[in-house]
Amino acid sequence: MHEELLEQILASYKGEKEELVPILQEVQENFGYLPEKTMLEIARFIGVPESHVYSVASFYAQFRLLPLGRKRVAVCRGTACHIRGAPQILNTIEQTIGLKEGETSEDLEYTLETVACIGCCALAPCVRINKEVSGEMNPGKAEKIFITNGNGSHDDN
Amino acid sequence: MTIKQTVLVCQGTGCVSGGSEQAFSLLKDEIQNSGHDEDILVKRTGCHGFCQQGPLIAIEPEGIFYTKVKMDDMPEIIQSLLPGGKALERLFYRDPATDKHIPYYHEISFYKKQERTILRYCGSIDPEDINDYLEIGGYKALRKAISEMTPEGVISEVKSSGLRGLGGAGFPTGRKWGSCRNAPGDVKYVICNADEGDPGAFQDRSVMEGNPHSVIEGMIIAAYAISAQKGFIYARAEYPLAVSRLKIAIEQARQEGFLGDNILASDFSFDLEIFQGAGAFVCGESTALVRSIEGKRGMPKVMPRPRTTEEGLWNKPTLLNNAKTFANIPLIINNGSEWFAQRGSEKSKGTAVFSLTGKVVNCGLIEVPLGAALRKIIYDIGGGVPGGKALKAVQTGGPSGGCLPADMLDMSVDFDSLIRAGSIMGSGGLVVMDEDTCMVDVARYFLDFNQRESCGQCIPCRLGTRQMFEILDDITKGEGRPGDIDLLFELSESIKRSSICGLGKTAPNPVLTTLRYFRDEYEAHIHEKRCPAGVCNIG
Numbered sequence: 001m002h003e004e005l006l007e008q009i010l011a012s013y014k015g016e017k018e019e020l021v022p023i024l025q026e027v028q029e030n031f032g033y034l035p036e037k038t039m040l041e042i043a044r045f046i047g048v049p050e051s052h053v054y055s056v057a058s059f060y061a062q063f064r065l066l067p068l069g070r071k072r073v074a075v076c077r078g079t080a081c082h083i084r085g086a087p088q089i090l091n092t093i094e095q096t097i098g099l100k101e102g103e104t105s106e107d108l109e110y111t112l113e114t115v116a117c118i119g120c121c122a123l124a125p126c127v128r129i130n131k132e133v134s135g136e137m138n139p140g141k142a143e144k145i146f147i148t149n150g151n152g153s154h155d156d157n
Numbered sequence: 158m159t160i161k162q163t164v165l166v167c168q169g170t171g172c173v174s175g176g177s178e179q180a181f182s183l184l185k186d187e188i189q190n191s192g193h194d195e196d197i198l199v200k201r202t203g204c205h206g207f208c209q210q211g212p213l214i215a216i217e218p219e220g221i222f223y224t225k226v227k228m229d230d231m232p233e234i235i236q237s238l239l240p241g242g243k244a245l246e247r248l249f250y251r252d253p254a255t256d257k258h259i260p261y262y263h264e265i266s267f268y269k270k271q272e273r274t275i276l277r278y279c280g281s282i283d284p285e286d287i288n289d290y291l292e293i294g295g296y297k298a299l300r301k302a303i304s305e306m307t308p309e310g311v312i313s314e315v316k317s318s319g320l321r322g323l324g325g326a327g328f329p330t331g332r333k334w335g336s337c338r339n340a341p342g343d344v345k346y347v348i349c350n351a352d353e354g355d356p357g358a359f360q361d362r363s364v365m366e367g368n369p370h371s372v373i374e375g376m377i378i379a380a381y382a383i384s385a386q387k388g389f390i391y392a393r394a395e396y397p398l399a400v401s402r403l404k405i406a407i408e409q410a411r412q413e414g415f416l417g418d419n420i421l422a423s424d425f426s427f428d429l430e431i432f433q434g435a436g437a438f439v440c441g442e443s444t445a446l447v448r449s450i451e452g453k454r455g456m457p458k459v460m461p462r463p464r465t466t467e468e469g470l471w472n473k474p475t476l477l478n479n480a481k482t483f484a485n486i487p488l489i490i491n492n493g494s495e496w497f498a499q500r501g502s503e504k505s506k507g508t509a510v511f512s513l514t515g516k517v518v519n520c521g522l523i524e525v526p527l528g529a530a531l532r533k534i535i536y537d538i539g540g541g542v543p544g545g546k547a548l549k550a551v552q553t554g555g556p557s558g559g560c561l562p563a564d565m566l567d568m569s570v571d572f573d574s575l576i577r578a579g580s581i582m583g584s585g586g587l588v589v590m591d592e593d594t595c596m597v598d599v600a601r602y603f604l605d606f607n608q609r610e611s612c613g614q615c616i617p618c619r620l621g622t623r624q625m626f627e628i629l630d631d632i633t634k635g636e637g638r639p640g641d642i643d644l645l646f647e648l649s650e651s652i653k654r655s656s657i658c659g660l661g662k663t664a665p666n667p668v669l670t671t672l673r674y675f676r677d678e679y680e681a682h683i684h685e686k687r688c689p690a691g692v693c694n695i696g
Binding site: 016017018019020021022024025046055056059060061062063077078079080081082083084115116117118119120121122123124126131132133134135 | 170171173174175207208209211353354355356357358359362394395396397432433435436437438449450451452453454455456512513514515516520521522552555586588590594599602603606610612
């Protein structure tokens with residue numbers, strides 16, 4: 001099934017070297033990360049050494065070489081968030097879900113990461129879970145999100 | 158029937174995170190169900206700027222302004238719009254200084270003290286509808302440039318406006334355009350840098366989300382001026398909303414004949430593509446950005462090298478400007494360079510857009526003439542520091558900039574004054590810090606960022622920033638040594654002198670400015686093992 005999906009993705013590209021970053025982005029969007037096999041296929045498809053694909057994939061912050069959890073938790077470490085307490089938010093979340101920055105839980109429920117800036121600085125500090133941003137965090141609020149989350153759906157408001 | 162009221166629902170990233178998308182859909186449906194959709198128009202807009210008070214709704218023509226709107230407020234808002242309804246006082250902005258409710262946005266000092274030109278229509282037009290942009294005179298400048306002006310004429314207009322690149326370095330835009338036009342070769346490119354990798358800055362994102370056509374129109378005019386056939390908007394993948402609005406805008410511009418072959422029936426052809434940056438701060442550097450579009454690691458080229466205007470994307474002459482720089486172009490072409498040059502200081506013309514954040518009462522996106530005093534930005538617009546705390550510092554320029562102390566508040570904010578003070582203008586982040594902020598921790602924070610983002614190509618930056626970070630980390634843990642300050646100066650000097658690109662050359666700035674203005678805090682950490690702001694965990 002993976003092969004088919006990859007084939008479908010590659011079908012919309014011409015196979016040129018400069019398509020590497022967009023291809024990696026689309027593959028990651030579909031697979032959740034960049035499985036080694038797909039990187040080998042991509043190298044063949046655009047006619048570059050496998051090492052080149054790996055060097056590009058490992059250079060940019062966006063790319064993941066390991067599977068991600070279903071809930072991707074990103075704590076913003078932008079400047080505004082930092083001075084308004086992002087380190088404490090990260091700490092709280094680390095303790096609540098039992099993961100350190102960069103780790104994924106064994107059951108693939110959560111991945112905890114930090115991002116350079118979400119761009120929601122006026123609502124600092126911010127946390128993003130998958131595509132949803134929650135602003136004006138404090139440790140108590142952060143803890144609550146994960147306790148609610150663990151029992152079911154994420155409260156939007 | 159004619160429209161009597163327009164309800165503008167902010168759909169910037171900040172307000173969306175507060176649920177404004179659902180609010181918009183509900184309002185639209187309910188107004189339609191009530192049968193009043195012929196005289197009440199519900200419109201989706203980009204960022205209104207006052208993100209901290211979001212989700213925001215403005216009602217025109219009066220300018221009624223609702224803040225912190227929740228889904229529970231919707232039934233009452235709908236009632237208030239219908240005949241006989243009254244405005245909802247409880248949703249008005251409450252002025253923290255006077256504790257009074259202010260019904261209209263134009264009476265709120267956050268808005269009153271600004272001069273919004275680039276941002277003028279962010280928040281009043283629907284960014285996903287080209288007709289809204291056309292109604293406010295959109296693409297008129299393009300028409301004027303193509304039908305009444307020569308490419309050289311466009312460049313000379315931009316030159317005499319005095320516009321400088323708003324990406325941070327402040328290079329004169331017209332001169333850059335001129336050298337790209339004069340560079341030999343038939344194939345040329347225009348690139349919009351909308352990577353905005355600075356943590357604590359969101360002004361480019363807001364312009365693209367709020368008025369994407371203004372950036373696109375500016376790019377098309379630039380392409381006409383330098384004779385480029387193809388352009389790219391390099392936008393961060395972390396900004397999905399901006400990317401999707403730009404995609405819609407490009408498609409609409411194509412359909413209207415502003416992009417593609419024979420634009421406006423002339424022999425000028427140009428098309429645009431979006432390239433999503435995969436997350437690397439160093440890609441703000443032109444040569445790194447170009448390599449990234451070419452499908453390579455985004456590592457800057459080593460000096461000496463030709464300028465990007467001569468040898469850029471695929472070794473062809475390439476014009477690279479920031480999104481806000483492009484957004485200024487239609488204004489200059491429409492109103493003339495003299496109009497533009499009225500605003501700003503002697504050597505920095507026009508306006509600047511800042512993301513005003515941190516320990517300040519009114520956080521959000523603001524626009525002021527270049528040369529405005531820091532005091533005006535922080536106190537008149539920002540409303541000062543919350544909680545009766547004392548202002549300690551203002552950080553500009555992100556990880557390449559510096560922290561300016563409270564006694565420099567009367568300094569004018571323009572490219573040259575900031576450089577003299579040891580900081581830079583940067584892309585427009587302005588982070589306010591109060592007495593509870595530890596300046597050594599801030600320096601450590603930025604050096605951590607810089608050492609993570611160093612591309613690793615040259616040793617001074619790769620190892621030097623790492624060393625600086627480790628020294629700062631030790632100091633904040635109470636493990637600082639007496640010679641550390643001298644060592645930080647020495648490392649800063651060699652990193653600045655020998656790094657190959659702007660990231661390395663400016664990486665020590667956060668440390669240098671905090672040492673210059675807040676040396677006593679470093680000394681307290683090192684000698685007394687004490688953090689005066691009470692941030693660092695010492696002992």
